[in-house]
Amino acid sequence: MLRKNHEKSDIFFQGQELDIKSAVPLYYQLKELIQAQIADNHWRQGQMIPSENELAEAFKVSSGTVKKALGELVSQGLLTRRQGKGTFVAKPDFNKSFIRFFRFGSKKEGVFPHSKVLASGTVDPMPEVAKALKLEPGQRTILIRRLRILEDIPLMLEDIHLPEEIFKGFDELDISQKLLYPIYDRKYHTPIIWAEEFLKPLTATQEAAGYLAIEPGQAVISIERIAYTYQDRPVEFRKSLGRGDKFSYHIEIR
Template sequence: MSDWKEGSDARLPLYQRLREEIMDRIASGEWPPGGTIPTEAELTRRYGIAVGTVRRAIDTLVNEGLLERSQGRGTFVRRPDFDASFFRFFRQVNAEGESRVPSSRILSATLSTPPVEASRALGLADNEPCLCLDRLRTLEDDSLLTEKIWLPASRFSGLLEVPLEEFGTLLYPFYEARFGQRIGSARETLTIASADASTAGRLGIAPRDPVVVIERIALGYDRTPLEYRCSMGAAATFRYQIEIS
């Protein structure tokens, strides 16, 4: 007997329906990040479809980076390392050249009207209020990044009651543990801008000095926008590195 969730769109090709089904079960927490999904044989029996169709759906999600196969162990829900992008872009060494892991601190959490780009990225109505986190990332005594992070209030109810010290260094595990919101993927855009007085003061640079701006839209496993963030760092500490083979 098939086990499609109510609301599954029968107009879609079967592999596409299964892809959406798998994403929905991941987003709901039934198949959590880091865990395995049922085997191809189990999915074939559960949904009453051919193994080739199941394999195509899984291949699509593997190519999209949401699942990963492990030989002899099964297919896992991938938990991406989102902070790695910042660590590629900004130097993380002290005066002696030793590698260090940046720390982070939430300076404030407020409810306010987001800028147009944040509202559009999150799919909010005009002037719909949004939760805003103001965060500073530091490397020892030096400011590395200043960030504004916008979250839809409907999905993060109760966030303003959380003491700032309880947010922790990594926000995505915090979102998952406290609000059941799981980040599955993200898109980032890098641009260069001039620092305004406030940003310059945060980063310890002069006003109008160049800064690298990283805009990120983070999505749930069902592709719902869950976070918009704008991070700024001094261009003098920026580096770009890529391996080409």
């Protein structure tokens, strides 16, 4: 099995070498090469990469150099180590953010909201969306507006913008009972690697209040998310409005 992985690493890195004369540290060069291989889908989420010894042999560097390169990728969340098994391309779970922000009023384990798609189609993005997704003038986005519902209670209204050039046809899919990020990965080969979120309190407009079954002017929480794929490319801009009476922020700091 290890020999097979080593043969793969020879193929993936064929023609690529580290420049020992460069001012850029060797561990950083190796880190960049590994990131590029993952970005090109040579290694997909959940797949094991070559071992430290195999990488050290392939690039003629010390195991310490390899360990430092992999260590930084692990700390960034791109790779994960499984004791006794090896190093794997990480599979981040961003669906837990919903649990982090909103309490459902349900004690059932594993209960998640379902979605009702209110509108979908291709649009000219607003300036804030174009800026967040780093779009060129004239590039369009697919807009999905959906309502997140749990046990008949509407909890969150979401507008999701995706670059049309990457996600053609996404607005024609039935996503009411599906998680979005697995679709991004499997159908569009665009896994989400990391995301940043911005929270702020607002009051509900008449339109938002109608969807969330609350009174206009009641408190809502706005969550803006920019989600990135490999090489820090933004591929999703999501603006969510959640009911303030269901909001309860939770985070663990270790």
